[in-house]
Amino acid sequence: MFRARAGDNYSVVLAAMLLLGTTFTSVGAQTLSFGPTGAGGSGSWDNTTVNWFNGSTAVPWASGNTAAFGGTAGTVTVNGTVAMGGATFNTNGYGITGGTLTLSGNTPTITTNAGISATINSVITGSTLVKTGTGTLTIGNATNTYTGGTTVSQGTLVFGGNQALGSGTVTLGDANTRASNVSLLANFGNFFSAQKIANNIVVSGSGTGAVTIGSTSFNPGSNGTIFTGIMTLNRDATLLSGNTDRTTFTGKITGTGNITIAGSRVTLDNSTNDFLGNVTISAGSILQTNAANVLPRTATLTILGNGVLRFVNTGDQTIDGLNGSSNAVITFLAGGRPNLTVGAANGSGNFAGPIQNVISSFTKLGAGTQILSGANTYAGRTTISGGVLSTQLLANGGAASGIGASSSAAANLVLDGGTLRYTGTGASTDRQFTLATNGGGIDASGSGALNFTSTAAVALGSTSPRTLTLTGISSAANTLAAPLGDSGGPTSLVKAGTGRWVLSGNNSYTGSTTISAGTLTLSGAGSIASSARVIADGTFDLSGVAAASSSIKSLAGSGSATLGPKMLVITAANDTFSGGISGSGGLAITGGTQTLTGTSTYTGDTAISAGTLQVGDGGMRGSIIGNVANDGILAFNRSDTSTFGGSISGSGSIRQIGSGLTNLTGDSSGFTGVTSVESGSLSVNGSLCGDMNVLAGGRLQGTGFVCTTSNAGVVAPGNSLGTLTVNGNYTGNAGLLEIESVIGGDASPSDRLVVTGNTAGSSRLKVVNLGGVGARTVEGIKVIDVRGTSNGTFTLSGDYALQGQQVIVAGAYGYTLQQNGISTPTDGDWYLRSSLATAPAGPDSPTSPVSFGPLYQPGVPLFETYAQVLLGLNGVSTLEQRVGTRAWSPDTAPAAATAREGLWGRIEGSRQVFEPSRTTSGANYESDQLKLQMGLDSVVVENGNGKLVAGLTAQYGTVSADVTSRFGGGKIDTDGYGVGGTLTWYGHNGFYADGQAQAIRFDSDIASTLIGRTVASGNDGSGYALSGETGQRLGLGAGWSMTPQAQLAYSAVDFDGFTDFFGARVTSSDGDSLKGRLGLSADFESAGETGRSKVYGIANLYYEFLDGTAASVAGVTFANANDRLWAGIGAGGSYSWSGDKYALYGEVSVNTSLAHVGDSYSLGGTGGFRMTW
Structure with missing residues (x-):
């Protein structure tokens, strides 16, 4: 110890x-x-x-x-x-x-x-009394007076009297509780009056074990235990009643914990309970409500096993959700039947037990889903004001069902913001219903069909607007036979969900019908003709109606419409439908504007008795097939290419208003109305009668037949190349006729406008060349065939104007638009000809202009003369012109030795005027030419007979040529840079021989004055020349001599091929010349103290041995040749000093063609300076 x-x-x-x-x-x-x-x-x-x-x-x-x-x-x-x-x-x-x-x-x-x-x-x-330990403490004295309150930290505290717990608050659980269970239980004797415990009770948030509050067993005569104090639940608690009697809680229950009802009977009696937890009734236990709303609105009630919810004293209860198994029981003990409301806090529940005839009404609130799967027999009203009330059992009025066994009267089923969902295997019910202010829905999501068979109208709960929603996933023929109407405010209908609903009643509601998903079917007498509009984003099926047609006011949405064999009649359209319409039936428009932007495949007819049917809304979708009886307006409005193959009849209007192309391929010859092409293109490749108005922004094309036509826009026959026939009159209102053609000869493929009636007014004609390279025409290319009176005027929109006529270009040729044929001068037709038209010569001439030809494009004269201009710049001079006098007569020869090296330079200018003897395009030209040349000479051989001088040359030349022709003139500007070599023999006996060779590069700009454009810029070319010259000086004495001489020069030029402004390919075909010269000069030489001089006069004959030059334009050759025989005279002189070390020399000349004296000529002059050493 x-x-x-x-x-x-x-x-x-x-x-x-x-x-x-x-x-x-x-x-x-x-x-x-x-x-x-x-x-x-x-x-x-x-x-x-x-x-x-x-x-x-x-x-x-x-x-x-x-x-x-x-x-x-x-x-x-x-x-x-x-x-x-x-x-x-x-x-x-x-x-x-x-x-x-x-x-x-x-x-x-x-x-x-x-x-x-x-x-x-x-x-x-x-x-204070604190109970600890997991065992049981019983305090049995009913007059305990301790005042500090009671804390049950662990285990069970049993008390045996209403004062046994003193006067303070009872707290269940503290920091020492941890996982221990905590219980507070009353265990009274055989009291015949109820025992009331006034203590407040607080369930602490501490601890994780179970908390139980209530009573143990009682003697049979006891009236139970009543807890009158406030109970605060900071965590879950079980309310326990003894096996033989009840435990009642009349005090307010608050806090956040959940409540479990256990034992025999637990009674709640306080309408101000506001605890936030849920309530569970254990199997075999009873929860009795002695007052209204003792269960908080936020609580979900779950009844386990054969647990019982018992109502007493007409205590209406509003909870959040109701759960329970199939043997759960809801009943009442005394007083009137209460109203039961669920879903108050948007909760959900699943109750499988029966709700017997113990409640006055059942109301579903909130956004949650409450499932009632039992055969409920309550006879009162079912109101669905929010979320979903779901059941698998529906029956006729008076029979047990998920919504009770009330009569079929509409007042017993009220939809006021919520949805009734059916999930069974199929049901038919005569239950009527009321659609209240907030509307409501019926959800068919079972495995079989749900049928509301009553044909009595749906009752409406107020005069405000409302909406009925039919939804679900069932694809069976779920049917609503009750007609839906209005009451003050309009009623609307929404079909939601992927399933199917059938309307078999004659509905009169005026709100909209929205099919957001699934299928809405009209069957039998079913009609929604009064609905303001149908928005079909799902499927709208009218194939089952009994009548031949079914009417709606307007159609919108992106889903589908199934017609079957029926006609859909749209009476007051004002919508766009982007879905498809299918079936063998048809479509009728009797008012308003209905726009279709989907792909419709219905094969029946379309009838427009009034209003407008518009295909497309400016995008790339929208189509119909089949025939159209059009006494209203049929409008096409797409931005791409689309085709309509049906026929159009009636006396209405057709409007092409889209920016794309509409292709009409059917036979619409029976149409008698008006067609307006306002925008985009209308291509008629079948037939279309009635009046055709092509407005300023529109285009009519195709290879079909139209009737009387007025053109203020564009008429373009063919779809590339083809004929458009106007079976009637054609009137031009300043519109454009567009013709595509492979421009060439008479037989060229081409569009053609055929007018079987008369023409009037004025039109412009535009020609689009599809790769034609032009050709000479006789009759021309017929583009307009007028079979009536040809009083209309057509003015060509040309590339340029010539002699007041518009001209277009194809290859080398120009084309004008001319009326009447050559062989049929009064046919009134219009032709493209590669010629100009001339006015009649007199009263005996044809009444229409005649043509002469061919007509060449304005670049041709320039291209034809181009090589001639280059030849002029590539020409070579005579020996005298190049270096002056280097071989003097013996009488004036210097005593000093001959210099061996020399450097010289000269400038040459000329003006030339040519009237060629042969020119394809009638081109004349004149040029101004300037050359700068310099050379370096060296004596390479010298002996007793003479000396041989070799030289190198360099030159720059420029020429500006003006070309004239009746087809148009222009200017050729060329710069040339070249080098060359010379070899000259000077004999002491007066004989000389000279050889020249040179090569040159050209850079040219060619511009047409007629069109005011450059047709070639920076074109490169090249040339070379060879020349041989010989002569003999013959002395006459006293300083005079004569020199007969001869020269032969070959010159060749070429230029790079190019494509001109009009797209024609231009190449050089021939560019060489072989020219001979025979000349005789008379010379006089004299010597002074410081130098000597020479003057001379010369006469020349020139002859061209070759045939001139040629150029190819788009495969057509154009030749140019000047006169062969020319003559010329000249005068010149040289002056040298300082022992011939320096010299000045020069010559002027005039040449002329002997065939056209004074018409083809040249004036030239050259001057130079030479120094030797």
Whole structure:
């Protein structure tokens, strides 16, 4: 045995007492074990009897000590008043009775350890009572007066009277609770009046074990236990009722915890309960509601097994959700039947048990889904004001169903913002319903069809607008036979979900019909003709109506419309439908404007008696097939190419208003109305009668037949090349006739406009050349065939104008538009000819202009003369012109030795005027030419007979030529850069021989003055020339001599091929010349003190041996040749000084053609300077 020292604050436990199960603790006071040796048993407890063991000896009780009860259980009798700081029961079965126990100290704690039960029937006074340990403590005195409240930290506290818990709050759970279960249970005797417990109860948020509040068993005569205090749930709790009677909670229940009902019958009696948790009724238990709304609106009620929800006193209940198994029971005990409302906080539930005829009405609120799968027999109204009420059982009125067994009257089923969902295997019901202000829905999502068979009209709950939504996933023929109408405000209908609904009633509602998904079918007498519009994003099926047609006002959406063999009549259209219309039936428009932008495949006719049917909305979709009877307006409005192959009849209007092309291929010759081509293109490749008006922004084309036509826009026969026939008159209103043609000869493929009637007004004609290279025409290319009176005027939109006539270009040729044929001069037709038209020569001439030809494009004269201009710049000079006099007569020869090297330079200018003897295009030209040339000479051989001088030359030349022709003139500007070589023999006997060779590169710009454009820029060319010249000086004495001479020069030029402004390919065909010259000069030489001089006069004959030049333009050759024989005279001179070291020389000349003297001529002059060393 061990002894505690004085002042120790910890337990002293003897080994022997441990064996007896006795423990004691000292916290500022002693823990004493009951019994003189601590062995327990029965006995007295007072302040004088030595009946307590302190661990070493028996002692009397002292106030504030803690009692430990172990060993053998017994009855401990309190004598008088005993103050204790706490008690611990370690042995089961102790009972404390008699006297008064005063709880003292800071926190008096009574502990019943695991498996231990103890009872205190003494009066308890003092401060707070704390129950710890997992065992059970029963306090049975009904007059306890302790005031500090009660805390059940662990285990079970059973009390036996309405005052047993003192006057404070009962707290269930604290920081020491942890996983321990905590219970507070009443266990009263056979009281015939109810026992009321006024203490407030707080369920602490501490701990994780179960919390139970309620009662144990009762005697049969007891009226139960009533908790009247406020109960605060900070975590879940179980409300428990004894097996034979009820436990009632009349105090307010608040907090966040959930409630489980267990035991026999638990009654809730406070309408202000606002706890946030849910309620579960255990199997076999009863939850009785004695007042309205004792269950909070936010609570979901779950009934497990055969649990029971019992209503008493007409206590309406509003909860969030209702769950329960198939044997769950809802019933009532007394009073009127209450109203039951679920879904108040948007919750959901699934209740499989029956709701018997125990409620007055059932209401579904909120956004959640409440499932009622039992055969409910309540006879009151079912109202669905939010979310979904779902059932698998529907039946006729009076029979059990998911919505009760009320009669079929419309007042017993109210849709006011919610949806009734059916999930069964198929049902037919005569139940009517009321559609209230907030509208509602019916959801068919079962495996079989749902049929509302009543033909009585749907009742409407107010005069405000409302919407009925038919939805679900069932593809069966779910049917609503009840007609839907208006009441003050309009009613609308929405078909949602992927399933199918059938309307068989004659509906009169005027709101919209929206098919957002699935299929809405009209069957039998079903009609929605009064609905403002149908928005079909799902399928609208009218194939089952009994009549031949079905009417709607307007059609919108992107889904589909299924006609079957029926006619869909649209009476007041104002919408666009982007879906497709299918079936063998047809479409009728009787008013408004209906736009179709989808692909419709219905094969029946389309009838437009009034209003407009518009195909497309400016995009790339929208089509119909079949024939159209058009007495209203048929409009085509697409931005791409589309085809309509049906026929069009009637007296209405056709409008082409889209920016794309509409291709009409059917026979619409029976149409008598008006067609307006306002925008885009209308291509008629079948026939279309009535008046055709092509407006300023429109285009008519095709290879078909139209009738009387007025053109203020564009008429373009063919679809590339083809004939458009106007079976009637054609009037030009400043419009354009566009012709595509492979422009060439008379037989060229070409568009043609055929007018079987008369022409009038004025039109412009534009020709689009499809790769034609031009050719000479005789009759011309017929582009307009007029079979009536040809009074209309057609003005060609040309590339340029010539002699007041518009001309277009194809290859080398120009074409004009001319009326009347050559062989049929009065036919009134219009032709493209490669010629100009001339006015009649006199009264005996044809009444129409005649043509002469051919007509060449304005670049041709320039291209023809181009090589001639280059030849002029490539020409070579004579020896005298190049270097002056280097061989003097003996009379004036210097005494000094001949210089061996020389450097010279000269400038040459000329003006030339040519009237060629042969020119394809009648081209004349004149040029101004300038050359700069320099050379370096060197004597390479010198002997007694003479000397041989070799030289190198370089030159720059420029020429500007003006070309004239009746086809158009222009200018050729060329620069040339060249190099060359010379070799000259000077004989001492006066004989000389000279050879020249040169090569040159050209850069040219060619511009047409007629069209005001450059037709070739920076064109490159090249040339070379070879020349041989010889002569003999014959002395006459006294300084005079004569020199007969001869020269032969070959020159060749070429230029790079190019494409001109009009697209014609231009190449050089021939560009060489072989020209001979015979000349005789008369010379006079004289010598002075410082130098000597020479003057001469010369006469020349020139002859061209070759046939001139030629160029190819688009495969057509154009030749140009000047006169062959020319003559010329010239005069010149040389002056040298300083022993011939320096010299000046020059010559002027005039040449002329002997065939056209004075018409073809040239004037030229050259001057140079030479130095030798």
